[in-house]
Amino acid sequence: MTTQVIFTIDKKLKERVMKKARQEGVPFASIFEFAANAYVCGQFNVDLAGQEVFNxxxxxxxxxxxxxxxxxxxxxxxxxxxxxxxxxxxx
Structure with missing residues (x-):
C-alpha cells in the first residue's frame, strides 16, 4: 500500500531532478522513494550544522x-x- 506525500521544492531543482531521472529511465517519484528508503536504512544522512561564528x-x-x-x-x-x-x- 502506498500513500501520497505533498511537499514543495525549488522549481529549478525539480526540473533538474526530473531531467536526470528521465535520462536514467527512473520515474520521478522513485527518486524520493529511494532517498526515503536509504535514509531509514542509515545509508543517507542529513547533517545540519550552523556556520561557526568566532569571536x-x-x-x-x-x-x-x-x-x-x-x-x-x-x-x-x-x-x-x-x-x-x-x-x-x-x-
Missing amino acids: DKTRRELIEISKDIKEGKNLSPRFKTIQEIKDYLNK
Whole structure:
C-alpha cells in the first residue's frame, strides 16, 4: 500500500531532478522513494550544522595561522618515524 506525500521544492531543482531521472529511465517519484528508503536504512544522512561564528580574538588567530601556513612559517618538520616525533616533542 502506498500513500501520497505533498511537499514543495525549488522549481529549478525539480526540473533538474526530473531531467536526470528521465535520462536514467527512473520515474520521478522513485527518486524520493529511494532517498526515503536509504535514509531509514542509515545509508543517507542529513547533517545540519550552523556556520561557526568566532569571536574577534579567535578570528585574528585563525587568519594569522592561515597566513603562516601559506608562507611555510611556524610549522613542524616532516617526520618519518614515531621516534623522530618523540625526539622533536621532548626537546
